[in-house]
Amino acid sequence: MSKLLSLHAREILDSRGNPTIEVAATTQYGVVQASVPSGASTGKYEACELRDGGKRYNGLGVLHAVKNVNQIIARKLKGVDVTKQVAIDQLLCKLDKTNDKHRLGANAILGVSLACAKAAALCNGIPIFKHVMSLSGAKKPLLPIPVFNVINGGAHAGNDLDFQEFMLIPVGAKTFGEALQMGAQTYHMLKNMLRESYGKTAINLGDEGGFAPQLKDHREPIKLLLAAIEHAGYDGKIKLGIDCAASQFYQKGLYHFEGRGVSSEALKNLYTDLVEEFPIVSLEDPFSEDDLDGFADLTQIIGKKCQVVGDDLLTTSVQRIHKAVQKRACNALLLKPNQVGTLTEALEAYQVASKANWKVMASHRSGETNDPFIAHLATGIGCGQLKAGALARGERVAKYNELLYLEECYHLRLASWR
Numbered sequence: 001m002s003k004l005l006s007l008h009a010r011e012i013l014d015s016r017g018n019p020t021i022e023v024a025a026t027t028q029y030g031v032v033q034a035s036v037p038s039g040a041s042t043g044k045y046e047a048c049e050l051r052d053g054g055k056r057y058n059g060l061g062v063l064h065a066v067k068n069v070n071q072i073i074a075r076k077l078k079g080v081d082v083t084k085q086v087a088i089d090q091l092l093c094k095l096d097k098t099n100d101k102h103r104l105g106a107n108a109i110l111g112v113s114l115a116c117a118k119a120a121a122l123c124n125g126i127p128i129f130k131h132v133m134s135l136s137g138a139k140k141p142l143l144p145i146p147v148f149n150v151i152n153g154g155a156h157a158g159n160d161l162d163f164q165e166f167m168l169i170p171v172g173a174k175t176f177g178e179a180l181q182m183g184a185q186t187y188h189m190l191k192n193m194l195r196e197s198y199g200k201t202a203i204n205l206g207d208e209g210g211f212a213p214q215l216k217d218h219r220e221p222i223k224l225l226l227a228a229i230e231h232a233g234y235d236g237k238i239k240l241g242i243d244c245a246a247s248q249f250y251q252k253g254l255y256h257f258e259g260r261g262v263s264s265e266a267l268k269n270l271y272t273d274l275v276e277e278f279p280i281v282s283l284e285d286p287f288s289e290d291d292l293d294g295f296a297d298l299t300q301i302i303g304k305k306c307q308v309v310g311d312d313l314l315t316t317s318v319q320r321i322h323k324a325v326q327k328r329a330c331n332a333l334l335l336k337p338n339q340v341g342t343l344t345e346a347l348e349a350y351q352v353a354s355k356a357n358w359k360v361m362a363s364h365r366s367g368e369t370n371d372p373f374i375a376h377l378a379t380g381i382g383c384g385q386l387k388a389g390a391l392a393r394g395e396r397v398a399k400y401n402e403l404l405y406l407e408e409c410y411h412l413r414l415a416s417w418r
């Protein structure tokens, strides 16, 4: 009954106007579609996103990946039981035969993996988050606290901010709807303040829907966010997160930060002071992906007050998480399915991180589609946190709106910030 009748991939565009892959899976119950996001500040240990090269779409076409689904994967998977996610994902890895999935492409493989998961939910007559629950063994679904990236810098914006993301975390919300409203009102307050103080160019948006003002240093956006929170009436109820994405400003032993070459040690002191001075509860990729010692030293100092999140550091890879657990390099995982290439491997990464008592934040990519899968993923595993960009742009609010729908239709509880 839950047999895969056919798979079909096509090339579509992501939110930056670059090609990505969409996969349709057909069973007796109908057709479902899944699409794959794409990063700009990608970690060097991520699985390989297969791009065509050449002139077409500046080399970013995905027609090879599409062909790999339509000609290789579709034939092999025809007739499989879509509810057997682990077996499907193992077969995909075996077909690819490489560690980083460069033969078939992690983008091709993830599109198929997610399409099968959606098909299985449809066959079983359950929402996707419930299917994710059964795959992950979670006992209770939980709506994630949304983490809103409202000031964009780094590789996501045309300004000079070195840190990539300045985020609002509505820790004081009781329901998802309330968290969303708190975020949206603060986002609009911030917009007014930016326009008044810096002129209308300051309210241009970056890739994830946050504002991309030309500010002079990292403290200015932090102070602006705190002022916006206060004016919106949410003092103490919204805390801050920063994604430094430090691999992007690291080169040959030094961090090139705000016009100076800074050592790992000096950067550690800067972070320690920031967390001391401001209500920052989440700090992501404060050091480069290979600076495990920098991560470990900082986690030891601030780890009780503030989660230290590994994104490029961990790339949702079980091996890299094990290594980081051993070195006590961080205490939270950023969970991005496309960094590893199958749903099963992403769920394994989640399990390993939670066994180590780490926090887990599910995440979008800077190049997104309207697929709301990660909203179901975060809810189904009950990890408690989801970052999906600002409170604007369709591909970002698609995730938040899906969570509103889940809250209303399934009466789910919002996670609390622990």
Ligand code: PGA
Pocket: 038, 039, 040, 041, 042, 043, 164, 243, 245, 311, 363, 364, 365, 366, 367
């Ligand atoms: P990316 O950014 O999708 O461009 O990698 C998101 C992040 O760094 O968390």
Ligand code: ZN
Pocket: 243, 245, 284, 285, 311, 312, 334
């Ligand atoms: Zn990141």
